[in-house]
Amino acid sequence: MAAFEYAALDARGKRRKGVIEADSSRQVRQQLRDKGWFPVDVEMTQRRQSRSAGLFGGPSVSVADLALLTRQLSTLVASGMPLEECIRAVAEQSERARVRSLMLGVRARVMEGYSLAKALEDFPRAFPPLYRATVDAGEHSGHLDRVMLRLADYMEDQQRTRKQVQMSSIYPAFLTLVAVGIVVFLLNSVVPDIVGVFSSTGEALPGPTRALLAASEWIQSWWLVSCLVIVAMVIALMLWNRAPRRRRITHRVLLRLPLIGRVSRGFNTARFISTVAILSGSGVPLVEAMRISSEVVTNLEIQARVKEAALRVSEGGSLGKALADAGHFRPMMLHMIASGEASGELDSMLQRTADAEDQQVKELIATILGLFEPLMVLLMGGIVLIIVLAIVLPIMEMNSFVG
Template sequence: MAAYQYQAVDAQGRKKKGVVDGESARAVRVQLRSQGLTPLVIEAASSAKVATEQKQGKRVRRIKSADLTLLTRQLATLIAAALPVEEALRAVAKQTNKNNVKGLLFELRSQVAQGYSLSESMSGFPRVFDDLYRAMVAAGERTGNLDLVLNRLADYTEQRQQIRMKTLQAMIYPAVLVVVSVAVIVILLSAVVPQIIAQFVHMGQELPLSTRILIILSDGIRNNGWWMALLIVVVIMAVRSALKKEAIRMRWHRQSLSLPVMGRVISELQTARFARTLSILTASAVPLVEAMQIASQVLSNLYARSKLIFASESVRKGNPLLSTFSETGLFSPMLLQMIASGEQTGELEQMLERAADFQDREFSYRVSIALAIFEPVLIVTMAAIVLFIVMAIIQPILALNNMIG
């Protein structure tokens, strides 16, 4: 059977579209009519079409992390129940009601039915199944522990999603605080301050320095506000364009690891991801050097990635794992000691997993500390700006009262 995409209308004239599998387009047409649908378009959802779209530069839609976790967990459960991979894919496809996930699973099933392995079938969808995912599936197929590997993958995906959500939730309040504070200051300078300051200007009296500065800022925002906003947008776009160049992005990523507080946070996040990925790969019977190369590819920091790729080559040449990791300068002393202990006792996978848990806790702790420092600093800064505005308005009033007195 193969996967087919269809467009049809029901008895009420409403359009329907989705993905089903069938022996042929004619069999799919009969199947749709038996469901009360009138087929309009039926076409094969072939991997050749996906490959053509990739060569033409079209983006292949990703699926959500939650959907990937769910289908991975379901596949693991069905395969553990001794169900063939082809039937497991079909069962999970029928279970989901999301067309993009259903089409993906039907296409994988079609490839498996043609004799390809599951990992080979997944290679046609690199935006859904990354190098780590495919390497682990291939290792599970070689060792006969595919269900265990898929369960580890599901746990790994869930953990990454939880870390991402915690980080986003922690950043919501500071981001809202910054936006509200900037908006309040802009409104004060562009709408409120000019009306108050105009009264003093008409009197012709000499204004204090703070008031004159406030007038300059207010006039600048009113007269050039849109140009300033456009300049900010242009700068942001220029920075993003520059960071697309690998050499510039490499330098930026290297400098980001040297930042006072955030540098350590970024480093610990990268090493935690590397340690957990390496733990999963080695536990899935992937050779250590190959596992290190794959694990390094999941890092978002190019400088850290290059250092760890070089470390994998060093290990390939026979150098000890501990000294190789120490030379990168990325790992904390605690993590290095745990790796050394695992290497000596032969329990490297367990120690790497514990090290990853430790690094995740350190990451959460440092993010909390960074936000705890950032929030009061931001509040004090905004309060100082508002105080300056208030004092710049009050000083001419006090001066006028002294003149009248």
């Protein structure tokens, strides 16, 4: 039995779409006619998704949906249900047509005799290498339910961290846009009318007033050119970063920046160590776990270094020494990893190391975002002070002349 996606017209002429399991497309059409619907299009899910994979890389799902279906699948597998029935139950439980179609496609492959990990390989955009490798390790170890539960926890934690950073960034970003908008409005509309009165007297203007007039005239005359230059710079940077070799240079520069470099280094090293811990704890060999985990590192400079570390470990070196030679890992992380190797508890120590580093990165991001608001207030206050001085100083000089 396979899954078929259909499009049909009901008795009122309204278009209906969905997924039905049947032995053939002919049976699907008959089921639709029995409901009083006119079938318009019926196609096997596996065939449609394979064609989509060839054009666009296949269907994809959000991290939240993937974490949810993983947790549901782990619960059903732990209950002792057959795997294909577990997948079918997850598909029926989902409210999203894309997820339902995806899971029925996976179920069709499992019913053909493929393992779950092998079935997931047909949908690379929905199930990344980390996910497939972890599932494969769970199947081989016989603890698929526990492995998938751990995988769901990992994905939910990553999603929770991403949302916290996004929510914390909304107010500073809004404050920055408002501040820039106010300054541009003042320099473009208000300042020229007020300061222009003083310049028409022919008297020498104070330095702040002259600087404010120059800034106002520059914005009025060159704002379009400035916007085009900014857009051109962004496009040039995007074109520069298209090549991996040049993008690695950009990432190397980012690592040298004071705050950005610390956040990027902490985020990528914590993500790498946490992924290695999940894969290694699931039964994946350490070298293979390091190779797969390097793909989740977004900074190409750090990614290249951890790949070199994986090569050293494959040649017989210790993990702690290889990561120390790679750089970018804090001494505390290296000491904890070395302690885990010496005590034979590397998996648990890797997870503790990743949790500690991840917590430090979260605290650093929270501190930066917390300081951003008062800094923006001080900056806006300084700009307003300069504008007020530029207006008040000529008035004070005119009053002194009158006196």
